[in-house]
Amino acid sequence: MAQDNNTYVAAIDLGTTKVVTLVGKRTANGRLQIVGFSSTDSTGIKKGMIQNIEETVKAVEKTVREAESQAGVKIKSAFVGIAGQHIYSIKNYGYITLGSEETEIKRSHIKRLIEDMYNIPVDTGDSILHVLPLDFSIDNVKIEDDKPIGMLGRRLGANFHIVIGKTSSAKHIEKCVDRAGVKVSELILEPLASSKAVLTDEEREAGVALIDIGGGTTDLAVYYNGIVRHTAVIPIGGSIITQDIKEGCQILQKHAEMLKLHHGYALMSMAPDNKIITVPGIGGREPKEISMRSLAGIIQARMEEILEYALYEIQMSGFANKLTAGVVITGGGALLKHIISLIKFKWGYDVRIGYPSEMLCSESLEHYNYPQYSTVIGLGLMGLEYIDAGEASPCTTTEFKIEVNKTEEFAEVQPKEPKQPSKRTLGMKITDVLSKLFAEDDIN
Structure with a gap:
């Protein structure tokens, strides 16, 4: 199916710390242009799973309406991410008989084989989310390049990586999105979406592990020879680091989060040993002084635990020794200072931070090229592929005007408009707040 540069795609990332809605379209050179974008705090989701339907619906509605207002279109469907500790995967082999005579293998045969895999038995309460081919065989002979189309044979077989999750979790997501007036086009595993946004074809070919450290979960995907x-999905993320800081330093949650974001080091040895941060006291009490080296020690201890879980999964994949391209780390957790040094020190892999810049147009790069947006941008990119392949319909209806009074209640969280660079960004506003809350002093 030909690409349509006027086709809009919508994506929703339901995260533990934030809910994000994106509206985009493909540019003439095949990149994604973001025309509507909204993010708000998430209070109804824990460890990637919906715990409060009403709170989640409010967050989805809020971001959807804002994204519609910016894009000037009505979102009727969206591609939505799914994660959580209920996600697991299995390997399975399947085959189909092509006939008694030698038959040319077509794309329709592969599609039929994949569809058959969706019918294999799984545990009660589970459902299959993705069926990903690993390799193909014709008449029990493995195809080295895994491209059987056009070849002749009587039987087509394949090994599959099958992703499975709880049916109830998927239905909760569909219910929340539906109550916001949007249909779910497809549920997409979040590490696959993040991989789409930040990995290059060369990295997938050489062998790479993608680690997305979010608020409630850490997602992982291993690629080799271009195949997943x-x-x-590891059920711990950046939020537990914030909780450790809160308890270890005996401060408020909001102050712990600010300490992590603006003064946190993933490697204790790299933190200044002669600096302290002054944190406002609780209820008029005396301010607290916290050593940056002590703060880094709290962060490193928990980050090492998260990375140990990730390394275990990499080893379980059987490709730990074949990751020529090493590790790409993304998500909000990738912004911790010296996290690259920590991973190199612990594992010895080559490491880089993954930014969703591979497929973003230049107009969108300035505003949205941040690791914490990798998942929602990847969902948009995968959504465009579904639409181009004819497997999903465009996500929006015709353009329309939205009255100003419909969005006034959300004005305080609207992101910066691409064509108005003079507006203050959210990062600038956070810096202003921090300058009032924190004072960093040298220890003499």
Whole structure:
């Protein structure tokens, strides 16, 4: 199916710390142009799973309406991410008989084989989310390049990586999105979406592990020879680091989060040993002084635990020794200072931070090229592929005007308009707040 540069795609990332809605379209050179974008705090989701329907619906409605207002279109469907500790994967082999005579293998045969895999038995309460081919065989002979189309044979077989999750979790997501007036076009495993946004074709070919450290979960995907070999969702993320800081320093949650974001080091040895941060006291009490080295020690201890879980999953994939391109780390957790040094020190892999810049147009790069947006941008990119392949319909209806009074109640969280660079960004506003809350002093 030909690409339509006027086709809009919508994506929704339901995260533990934030809910994000994106509206975009493909540019003439095949990149994604973001025309509507909204993010708000998430209070109804824990460890990637919906715990409060009403709170989640409010967040989805809020971001959807804002994204519609910016894009000037009505969102009727969206591609939505799914994660959580209920996600697991299995390997399975399947085959179909092509006939008694030698038959040319067509794309329709592969599609039929994949569809058959969706019918294999799984545990009660589970459902299959993705069926990903690993390799193909014709008449029990493995195809080295995994491209059987056009070849002749009587039987087509394949090994599959099958991603499975709880049916109830998927239905909760569909219910929340539906109550916001949007239909779910497709539920997409979040590490696959993040991989789409930040990995290059060369990295997938050489062998790479993608680690997306979010607020409530850490998602992982291992690629080799251009194919997904392993996926996993680890039920801990950046939020637990914030909780450790809160308890270890005996401060408020909001102050712990600010300490992590603006003064946190993933490697204790790299933190200044002669600096302290002054944190406002609770209820008029005396301010607290916290050593940056002590703060880094709290962060490193928990980050090492998260990375150990990720390394275990990489080893379970069977490709730990074949990751020529090493590790790409993304998500909000990738912004911790010296996290690259920590991973190199612990594992010895080559490491880089993954930004969703591979497929973003230049107009969108300035405003949205941040690791914490990798998942929602990847969902948009995968959504465009579904639409181009004819497997999903465009996500929006015709353009329309939205009255100003419909969006006034959300004005305080609207992101910066691409064509108005003079507006203050959210990062600038956070910096202003921090300058009032924190004072960093040298220890003499």
